[in-house]
Amino acid sequence: MAVQSDESTNLVGARVKRTEDGRLLTGRGQFVDDLVLPRMLEAAVLRSPHAHARIVGVDASAALAMEGVFGVLTGADIADEVEPQPVIYHVLPDQRATDTRAIATDRVRWVGQIVAAVVARDRYVAEDALAAIVVDYEPLPVVANLDAALAADAPRLYDDWPDNVVGNIEWSNGDADAAIAGADAVVARRMSVGRLLGCPLEPRGCVASWDPFTDDLDIWMSTQSPNLARDLLGETLRLPGHRIRVRVPDVGGGFGNKFDFYPEEIIASLLSKRCGRPVKLLEDRAESFVATGQSREVVIEATMAAKADGTIVALKAEVRTVCGGALGTVGVGPGWLSATMMTGVYKIPNVDVRLSPVLTNRAPMGSFRGWGQPEANFVNERLIELLAEELGIERNEMRRRNFPAPEEFPYETGVVFTYDSGQYGQCLDLCQDSVRESGWPQRLEAARAEGRSVGIGYGFHVEATAFGPSRILNLVGLNHSGFDEAVVRIDSTGRVTAFTGQVAMGQGIETALAQLTAQTMGVALQDVVVVSGDTATCPYTGYGTGASRGAAMGGASLMRATELLREKVKRIAAYQLEAAPEDLEIHNGRISVRGTPSIGVTLAEIGNAAYRRLSDFPADEDATLEERYVFDPENLAWSYGCTAALVEVDRRTGVTQVLDYVIAHDCGTVINPMIVDGQIHGGATQGIGEALYEELVYDDQGGLTTTSFADYTLPSACEVPRFTLHHMDTPAPHIPGGMKGMGEAGTIGGPAAIANAVDQALADIGVEVRAIPITPPRLLDMIETATREGGRS
Amino acid sequence: MKPAPFDFVAATSVAEAVALLGERDDARVIAGGQSLMQLLNFRTAQPGTLVDVNRIVGLDGVRRDGDFLAVGALTRHAALEAHPVAREQLPPLAEVIPYIGYAAVRHRGTIGGSFAYGAPYAELPLVAVTLGGEVIVEGAEGRRTIPIEEFFLGHLETAVGPQELVVEVRFRLPAAEAGFGFREIAPRRHDYAIASAAALVQLDSSGAVGSARIGVGSAHPTPIRVNTAEETLIGRRPDAVALAEAGQAAAAAIEPLGATEADRTYRRRVVAVMVQDALAQAIERSREAGS
DSSP, X not given: OOOOOSOOSOOTTOOOOOTTHHHHHTTOOOBGGGOOOTTOXXXXXXXXXXXXXXXXXXXXXXXXXXXXEEEEEEHHHHTTTSOOOOOOBOOSTTXXXXXXXXXXXXXXXXXXXXXXXXXXXXXXXXXXXXXXXXXXXXXXXXXXXXXXXXXXXXXXXXXXXXXXXXXXEEEEESOHHHHXXXXXXXXXXXXXXXXXXXXXXXXXXXXXEEOTTTOOEEEEEOOSOHHHHHHHHHHHHTOOGGGEEEEOOBOSOOTTTTTSOOHHHHHHHHHHHHHTSOEEEEOOHHHHHHHSOEEOOEEEEEEEEEOTTSOEEEEEEEEEEEEOSSOOXXXXXXXXXXXHTTTTTSOOSEEEEEEOOEEOSSOOBOOOTTTTHHHHHHHHHXXXXXXXXXXXXXXXXXXXXXXXXXXXXXXXXXXXXXXXXXXXXXXXXXXXXXXXXXXXXXXXXHHHHTTOEEEEEEEEEEEEESOOOHHHHHXXXXXXXXXXXXXXXXXXXXXXXXXXXXXXXXXXXXXHHHXXXXXXXXXXXXXXXXXXXXTTTSOOBSSOSOTTOIIIIXXXXXXXXXXXXXXXXXXXXXXXXXXXXXXXXEETTEEEETTEEEEEEEHHHHHHHHHTOGGGSOTTSOSSEEEEEEEOOSSOEEEEEEEEEEEEEETTTTEEEEEEXXXXXXXXXXXXXXXXXXXXXXXXXXXXXXXXIOOOOBOTTSOBSOOSTTTSOOOOTTTOOOEEEEEEOOOOTTSTTOBOOOTTHHHHHHHHHHHHHXXXXXXXXXXXXXXXXXXXXXXXXXXXXXXXXXXXX | OOOOOOEEEEOSSHHHHHHHHHHSTTEEXXXXXXXXXXXXXXXXXXXXXXXXXXXXXXXXXXXXXXXXXXXXXXXXXXXXXXXXXXXHHOHHHHHHGGGSSOHHHHHHOBHHHHHHHTXXXXXXXXXXXXXXXXXXXXXXXXXXXXXXXXXXXXXXXXXXXXXXXXXXXXXXOOOTTOEEEEXXXXXXXXXXXXXXXXXXXXXXXXXXXXXXXXXXEXXXXXXXXXXXXXXXXXXXXXXXXHHHHHHHHHHXXXXXXXXXXXXXXXXXXXXXXXXXXXXXXXXXXXXXXXX
């Protein structure tokens, strides 16, 4: 379903420079910390130094006595005033609750959990006061990791739970055990993915202003999901929706972290209510390591089996997500997506997948770009290569033999999902051709001749985007919707304002949606402005700006609304020109009779008529020019791609360097290739980080040892290669405009490709990567062990 | 991440700075602030007074002084890297300085601050330990010269007294025939190193090792010269086996830093590799210098 337009200038698909960049790059952005309200105070929170402890008492008297301190909030203060922090995903039939309020009331379950908050003249004083609060803790035995959580005599995080397991769910299709028993080759592995933190340049923050007379809560948040935030603020604070207005200033990156709903938003609101003054509460970088939702950590035991000809016959997997001390906003949603996407891009007739997330005394898990998909992809794409090797089939040939063919779509995976469309073989060809054209095979041979350890790895992925059909989301356990509402208005000067529920967070949505609207309406790009980030004036989007929804969902509804408005414009023009609407076309803001361009009227004239000169306006039309559309998709849109990595391993130090990187990708209609490139570059960088550099490391007492960017090593420009990208653009069959999302692509396909490349680089000694990140100490250990054991040859 | 309250005084002369350090309780010197500001913001350090030395005229500068290259304490890393006298007299400095943090850090951070802080991963202290050198400090009693061998006492601990100010760092200039080598391994290009090594080697006319000085940084509580590794090389042809043995000797000589056994084991392993590679580079250059 391509973009329908009279316009021939093809704004959709053009590498238009982002209109927001000049402002952002010259420091004109207005982020939440730039916001200063009259009489505003600043808050800071006290965080638990213990991973597991009972709170015996909190003495804030010294803090309250300090000059410049306006108030202190403890768990006891809020216990009756707020509901527990909301969890919107209930995907396990027997899912247990971890009802935890914004401030811990009687017990802390992770290092960093909030135990008190101070509001003061400024942040300096607030932090001075935090140091004066005395909390009496009675330490409890710590559940430091997955094995500790599952031990028979493990301490329980919640006394009324029988163990530390959040719940269980299983999906079965066919008979996996029988198929495995009858297979010609079987590989079974236990693989693990480390704990990660999405790290937007701007940490989280909010400014809350609670009017004590009207009970109106005005809150500015650095968030990806203002509508969801308003609903959850209302639920938690027991306020009706019309009293809450969420506004979103410029957002310095989100990465899913800012999709979730956090305690600080509740705390700032309550502090403002108590003081009768606006309160700013920012998370600083040091706090972010324990305060922002963590992600990924999972252990997956999986078995894949195939016939001698390479046909995969079965997949079994047990997914154990290592949750923290409470469920976050998205609960075990990412683990659910890992489990349901274990089959990846392959036709697997017999499947048995189980999910049983487990609590530990670590910080809660939340959303992060990729959201369960990188974990599944890492395991799936490693297993197929191991199976290929076992069978002596070239790895990409093995992939090809198991792809659904283009004519087999829509393709039901057997576990929840139906992939809408795909030309996987063509995408793999594109990637392999690029690898050949870039001379990787020759580089590999040359490096090996010099005694260097170089390898090429591939990873093929699908990405769940355009999330998603509201009723189905509700059925699987999401207590929220997935539709998108859009409003388009033409003003009295004939210019276009597009109102969206999507949020700009640096990803380029302002430009992309403007391109789509301009093209659909038939006006110039500068004649469209996109307004977003205000629950009082902008439409409602279900979910938020996450799950790769921005262009596909936000774009589809905006396009449809624009089409409706275009029809109204044509009816008005037809009245004025005494022509039939179907004979009219709109080019560059002028409506004219097709084939007779001299007979026409401008959009400015139509706008003037609609608002100010109704004497030129048809009697049977309402004054003003505005249309609204709600789009609720029938399915997700499944993007896909193939990643190839060329890596070099230094066998003496265990250091892996990514030398070159190719991604071939299909995200349907591409609105702006430059924006898509940027998104994929960013995601791929995070994929490289996930594979090689980034890990939140906890010690055996539940203490986080990686608490700054000196320890949590994000890849920098020096560690990242140039990316070569190839786009396919097969329109999504069920999305107006044909767009599929692609925001998460790079994070999903990277880890498996890099791990497969490392395996190839060290094939002579038989190193096999089973855990990411592949840190130098880990890899050096594996190299030394493999060397000692004599390797494969 | 806001510092606890402190007083701030900007000194305009070394004498004034030293006097302030004597008068004020719990005073600390701030120069480039590239380490101290982090400690303040994390409230790890909560000094009563910060004595700012940035406005002291004449505390920076680079000159040759006999067998030494003398560098004023307030000299910024970037200025030292670019300084013509330093580049001519002691090329290893310009080779090593790019490994210090990133450009912004090098434009603010000072030589004196780096030595006074005593971080084991700091590159220039490692160079001084390897080449030889001394640090001049000034206190109420006047100036004193501390040989580099006596300067670094422990992890983040130096021989500078609480009321003393580092005023100059002096690097011993190597013989023209000596070759210098340096290697470090870090998680990312601009990170603190996990292990670093510097070597200064002079070959005799037969091609055997005449003299060798080997320093290791980042892996041990202080930058450390490893005599045991040097001794394995003297009088020996510097082949791969000899270099590997020197690397092993260096690895055995350190008490590796690291929170876990795995960290410590890894540091020992890569110290051996860094020493080996720094030596190989030094030897290659010594050969070039001798031919």
